[in-house]
Amino acid sequence: MSSDNQILEEFTSKEYEHGWTVDLESDQAPKGLNEDTVRFISHKKNEPDWLLQWRLKAFRHWQKMEEPNWANVNYPAIDYQDIIYYSAPKPKKELSSLDEVDPELLATFEKLGISLDEQKRLSGVAVDAVIDSVSVATTFKDTLGKLGVIFCSFSEAVKEHPELIREYLGSVVPMTDNYFAALNSAVFSDGSFCYIPKGVRCPMELSTYFRINAANTGQFERTLIIAEEGSYVSYLEGCTAPMRDENQLHAAVVEIYVKGSAEVKYSTVQNWYPGNKEGVGGIYNFVTKRAICAGDHAKISWTQVETGSSITWKYPSCILKGDYSIGEFYSVAVTNNMQQADTGTKMIHIGKHTRSRIVSKGVSVGRSQNSYRGQVKITKKADGARNFSQCDSLLMGSQCGAHTFPYIDVENKSAQVEHEATTSKIGEDQIFYCTQRGIDEESAVALIVNGYCKEVLNQLPMEFAVEAQKLLALTLEGSVG
Amino acid sequence: MLKITNLHASVEGKEILKGINLEIKAGEVHAIMGPNGSGKSTLASVLAGREEYETTKGEVNYMGKDLLELAAEDRAREGVFLAFQYPIEIPGVSTTNFLKTAINQIREYRGEEQLDAVTFLSRMKEKMKLVEIDQSLLSRSLNEGFSGGEKKRNEIFQMAMLEPKLAILDETDSGLDIDALKIVANGVNKLKTKDNATIVVTHYQRLLDYIVPDFVHVLYKGRIVKSGTKDLALELEAKGYDWIKEEVKETV
Numbered sequence: 001m002s003s004d005n006q007i008l009e010e011f012t013s014k015e016y017e018h019g020w021t022v023d024l025e026s027d028q029a030p031k032g033l034n035e036d037t038v039r040f041i042s043h044k045k046n047e048p049d050w051l052l053q054w055r056l057k058a059f060r061h062w063q064k065m066e067e068p069n070w071a072n073v074n075y076p077a078i079d080y081q082d083i084i085y086y087s088a089p090k091p092k093k094e095l096s097s098l099d100e101v102d103p104e105l106l107a108t109f110e111k112l113g114i115s116l117d118e119q120k121r122l123s124g125v126a127v128d129a130v131i132d133s134v135s136v137a138t139t140f141k142d143t144l145g146k147l148g149v150i151f152c153s154f155s156e157a158v159k160e161h162p163e164l165i166r167e168y169l170g171s172v173v174p175m176t177d178n179y180f181a182a183l184n185s186a187v188f189s190d191g192s193f194c195y196i197p198k199g200v201r202c203p204m205e206l207s208t209y210f211r212i213n214a215a216n217t218g219q220f221e222r223t224l225i226i227a228e229e230g231s232y233v234s235y236l237e238g239c240t241a242p243m244r245d246e247n248q249l250h251a252a253v254v255e256i257y258v259k260g261s262a263e264v265k266y267s268t269v270q271n272w273y274p275g276n277k278e279g280v281g282g283i284y285n286f287v288t289k290r291a292i293c294a295g296d297h298a299k300i301s302w303t304q305v306e307t308g309s310s311i312t313w314k315y316p317s318c319i320l321k322g323d324y325s326i327g328e329f330y331s332v333a334v335t336n337n338m339q340q341a342d343t344g345t346k347m348i349h350i351g352k353h354t355r356s357r358i359v360s361k362g363v364s365v366g367r368s369q370n371s372y373r374g375q376v377k378i379t380k381k382a383d384g385a386r387n388f389s390q391c392d393s394l395l396m397g398s399q400c401g402a403h404t405f406p407y408i409d410v411e412n413k414s415a416q417v418e419h420e421a422t423t424s425k426i427g428e429d430q431i432f433y434c435t436q437r438g439i440d441e442e443s444a445v446a447l448i449v450n451g452y453c454k455e456v457l458n459q460l461p462m463e464f465a466v467e468a469q470k471l472l473a474l475t476l477e478g479s480v481g
Numbered sequence: 482m483l484k485i486t487n488l489h490a491s492v493e494g495k496e497i498l499k500g501i502n503l504e505i506k507a508g509e510v511h512a513i514m515g516p517n518g519s520g521k522s523t524l525a526s527v528l529a530g531r532e533e534y535e536t537t538k539g540e541v542n543y544m545g546k547d548l549l550e551l552a553a554e555d556r557a558r559e560g561v562f563l564a565f566q567y568p569i570e571i572p573g574v575s576t577t578n579f580l581k582t583a584i585n586q587i588r589e590y591r592g593e594e595q596l597d598a599v600t601f602l603s604r605m606k607e608k609m610k611l612v613e614i615d616q617s618l619l620s621r622s623l624n625e626g627f628s629g630g631e632k633k634r635n636e637i638f639q640m641a642m643l644e645p646k647l648a649i650l651d652e653t654d655s656g657l658d659i660d661a662l663k664i665v666a667n668g669v670n671k672l673k674t675k676d677n678a679t680i681v682v683t684h685y686q687r688l689l690d691y692i693v694p695d696f697v698h699v700l701y702k703g704r705i706v707k708s709g710t711k712d713l714a715l716e717l718e719a720k721g722y723d724w725i726k727e728e729v730k731e732t733v
Contacts, residue, residue: 428532433569436529437583437639438557438590447582451573451622 029086035059038186041086045155045190048162051169058175058185065179071342072371072403073311075284078249085187085220143203149233150195151206154222157193164195168226172255172292172319180251180313181288184220188253191222196231196262205461207236221252227262229295234265236464250309252287260295260322265303267460269468272308277337277366282310289316293325293351301328302345303459305468307475310339315373317346320354320382327356330456332468334449334475335368335400344374344405349385349415358389361453364400365476371403378415386416393423394452396445396476446473482507482678483528483548483647488539490527497523499703500539505647508675512689512714513682515700516722521682522566524700525651528680529563530556543647557583558590560646560677564636564653568624576619576635577605580642587643608641612668629656637668648672649680654688666691686718699725 029040038059042052067078144151150161158165175185196202227233237254250272258264266289275282285308291300302316318327329345347356356376364370376387393402404421426448434444450457450469457465483505490498497520505511515521527534528541530553541548548556571579585595596604609616612634624632633653640648650669654662669679669692681692689697689711697714699707701722706729707713717725 427569429569430571432531432553433565433571434579434583435553436557436563436565437579437643438554438587439583440554440586443582443586447574447579448571451571454573 029084031084032081033059033083033085033187037085041187041189044086045158047158050166051158054169054175055186058182059187061176062179062182062186065182067179071313071373072369072405073313073340073342075311075340078284080183083249086189147200147203148197149200149202149206150193152193154188154191154193154224157224161193161195164226165193165224168224168255168257170255172257172290173253173288178288180286181253184222184251184253184288188220188222191224191252193223194225194233194235196225196227196233198228199230200228201231202233205234205236205464219250221250223252223254225254225256225264225266227256227258227264227298229259230261231259232263234461235267236461237266237268248282249284250286252285252289254287254289254316256289256291256300258291258293258295258298258300258325261297262295263299263301264291265301266291266316267464268302268304268306269460269464269471270304270306270308270312271471273310274308274337274339275310282339283308284311285309285314286311287314289314290319291317291327292319293322293327293354295325296322296351297324298322299326299328301326301330301459303330303456304332304343305453305456305460305471306331306333306341306343307471309341312339312341312343314343315345317348318356319348319350320356320385321350322354323351324353324355325351326354329356329358329360329374330459331360332363332453332456332472333361333370333372334363334365334472335370336365336475337368338366339368341369342371342373344372346375347377347387349376349378349382349387352382353384354382355385356387358387358391359455360389360391361456362391362393362402363396363449363452363476364393364402365396367399369401369403371405373405373407375407375409376417376419377409378412378417380411382412383414385412385414387418389417389419391419391421392452393421394449395423395425442477443473445476449476482544484540484542486540486542488524488527488541489537490523490534491537492523492534496537497534497703498527501700501703501705503698503705505678505680507646507678509696510673510679510681510692510694512692512694512697512711513680513700513705514684514686514697514714514717516726517684519700520703521684521700522651525563525566525649525680525682528556528649529553529561554586555590557643557645558587562640562643562645562648564633564640564648564650566652566655568627568632568636570625571623572625574623575621576623576639579623580605580639583639583643604642608638611641611671612638613664614638630658630661633657633665634661634668637665641668641672644672644677646677647680648677649682651682652684653681654683654685662688663691686714689714701725701729 029037035056038055042055173181175182194206225235256264256266272283272285293300300318304316306312316329320327327347331343333341333343335341344360345358358374360372362370362372372391374389376389378385389406391404395402402423406419408417410417426445430448431441431444434447435441449472457468460468485501485503488498488501489496501524513521523534527536536549581601588595614634618631627635653665657665666688681688681694694711697709697711698705707725
């Protein structure tokens with residue numbers, strides 16, 4: 001019991017540590033964005049001056065930039081002065097039992113097959129289950145610590161490992177990279193930091209799921225992963241539980257720095273609130289994700305399952321700088337109702353004999369619009385570079401749209417670039433084949449879509465894949481008839 | 482088990498079935514024969530609940546229930562199985578996964594518990610022998626890249642797994658060589674009990690050498706124009722369908 005108490009104490013003191021119980025009013029920046037907002041955020045987080053200056057530089061640059069409008073999405077103009085840029089996470093109201101939780105949320109958990117303990121944790125019910133997950137997190141940290149793996153929040157890393165942050169922050173996604181990356185650089189609230197030392201193979205999947213507070217990192221998240229030579233890590237972003245976030249605009253940045261012979265596998269299951277059937281509400285998910293294979297024989301693999309957000313604008317990219325480095329992008333993007341997604345990747349081949357592979361599976365349902373946008377660039381020096389791209393679209397019903405925008409730019413004659421694209425519809429005969437075996441229509445559609453996405457889902461770690469499958473089924477609910 | 486009374490059905494406004502009457506009892510095997518375009522496959526599809534077919538008149542009573550009122554999946558859950566003439570490909574979904582989903586939905590409908598993995602696998606192993614099907618085939622995407630024979634064998638394998646009360650085999654013999662035909666027929670025969678019934682829809686008599694029917698019906702222009710025993714099938718094999726067409730003309 002005493003160890004339980006200790007854990008409990010650790011857990012509760014953690015919240016104090018982050019100042020979540022101090023007066024709410026003072027923990028929120030005034031609405032709008034100017035240099036004072038940036039200073040406020042930096043001050044709130046007790047940041048060193050160099051980081052404040054970095055933020056300010058980004059902010060000044062952002063002011064000179066214009067919001068991009070080339071993506072195949074439509075949304076009303078965002079008033080950047082009407083947003084609160086820093087708000088400490090609301091202290092969760094502690095609930096005494098699951099009976100107090102929104103039944104709709106519980107029904108969703110049920111369908112996702114999330115365990116009861118996990119359900120309680122996610123909905124903020126204070127019971128033993130919470131203690132369990134804290135202890136999981138603690139054991140987790142011990143194991144990693146012994147190997148020299150650092151896995152913590154971004155704010156913690158700024159305090160504990162400033163030299164690493166200073167060296168690598170903005171090294172893959174410069175603050176001036178694009179409108180949303182610049183905005184994020186100025187006002188990012190928190191995020192995750194991960195460092196794998198030379199030659200270390202991280203023995204477990206690193207998941208933000210296990211990190212307490214992970215769900216509350218706010219709308220301008222910043223992730224930095226550094227893989228030293230010959231190291232390996234599989235990193236899972238997000239949890240598949242539905243996040244009922246009220247923030248409209250999410251502009252995150254993920255930077256991954258992969259050194260020679262190192263490998264990083266980054267998997268995302270994104271399920272932000274997509275808005276209602278009429279397209280009211282929902283998250284604008286404008287994310288910049290990029291990895292650099294800086295050394296020879298480095299490898300980066302992105303896998304994403306995107307089912308949420310009202311608008312998705314996201315292109316996890318690979319800069320293949322080291323010779324023989326490899327970039328992979330596996331994506332499933334499902335849009336339903338009024339959702340719009342413009343997502344894909346960029347493969348920039350710089351090193352010799354670099355290889356990239358793109359497998360994109362779009363599923364459009366309802367009145368949604370789903371676009372694949374991808375760039376394959378083979379630079380002059382990239383002798384013997386190879387790319388294979390496969391972009392498939394699956395349509396359900398006659399009111400949705402699927403679009404493919406491949407950009408291929410080859411400057412070296414020895415390159416091999418292949419692009420395949422297909423568009424298909426779920427056939428009546430496929431559905432009848434399933435129903436004739438006793439499978440109802442909705443499950444039939446989920447089964448067919450899961451089969452269609454299998455190549456991508458196979459890339460996900462096992463438990464994640466199972467949840468992703470259930471999530472797909474959930475997203476497709478009501479798409480039949 | 483099944484009683485079809487004056488069944489009329491059309492597709493895209495065109496009437497294909499023009500008053501079918503047929504009664505099938507448990508333990509019986511009925512063959513439905515007839516020239517191309519006579520409505521054999523339509524009858525199979527209508528019984529299985531394919532939506533494109535509209536039943537305009539008549540009744541189908543299946544084990545005391547109005548079959549036409551049931552959705553396709555509920556018919557399957559009540560024990561109606563259709564072995565497809567052209568089995569459908571479902572990329573990325575293995576036969577194993579497909580059947581697991583189907584069986585568990587059927588069990589849920591019947592208020593039974595989900596089948597655990599061990600029981601499911603041992604049942605698979607047992608039924609695989611029956612139709613001489615290989616495990617590797619069942620792990621592949623359903624029907625994708627299967628040969629004609631593999632597809633038909635897979636249909637019978639699914640039938641074995643689902644243990645239907647009423648099995649409808651729609652031209653299961655088409656595209657099969659004699660060896661595959663024997664295997665398929667052998668599988669069907671082994672699945673036969675006194676409690677289930679089989680409808681074999683076929684164009685040729687060949688299959689009926691191996692699956693011996695209790696009754697043979699000739700379907701022509703949307704009606705059953707002649708019924709008999711297996712001798713009728715032999716007669717059709719010897720004489721073709723023309724004499725039947727002549728007979729029908731005379732009676733009209």
